[in-house]
Amino acid sequence: MIIRLTLNDNDFGELLGGFCRSLGNGYPLPCPALQSEAEPIGQTSPAPLPHYENADLIIEYFHASRRWQELYHADTLPPEEKAWFCDQITQAWAARVRLHKSKDYLVKNFECSFVDSITGQWENGEAFYFFPGGYGNKTINL
Numbered sequence: 001m002i003i004r005l006t007l008n009d010n011d012f013g014e015l016l017g018g019f020c021r022s023l024g025n026g027y028p029l030p031c032p033a034l035q036s037e038a039e040p041i042g043q044t045s046p047a048p049l050p051h052y053e054n055a056d057l058i059i060e061y062f063h064a065s066r067r068w069q070e071l072y073h074a075d076t077l078p079p080e081e082k083a084w085f086c087d088q089i090t091q092a093w094a095a096r097v098r099l100h101k102s103k104d105y106l107v108k109n110f111e112c113s114f115v116d117s118i119t120g121q122w123e124n125g126e127a128f129y130f131f132p133g134g135y136g137n138k139t140i141n142l
Contacts (some may be wrong), residue, residue, distance in 0.1 A: 003130045010125035020139040027065035028092030035095040
């Protein structure tokens, strides 16, 4: 599998290149923080087990992380799995640049797609190609 990431702009090559390299470190989206309900003040009985308000989000996160790992190491993917994988990468990009001064531009112009091959044609440093699975954590910038 080969994934092409681009902003169609070479001014952010270092930022996009770092993001590409980070994709080999596991599921790219941040885990939601646990949010528990506050215990009543002055409670004298034994404390009940904590209730987490967003437990469903945490469970969904771990299922998505497992799915990411399975797809990351697959040789081929059906179209719906490719779409899910690219959607996760796009969400991770938005999370990564959320505090950047050019956030709106970076999110709007980000493109993720699966390609069958690389032509080697120079793209003015605007495109990064990422090789998940057996190729290790390698990227090519064209």
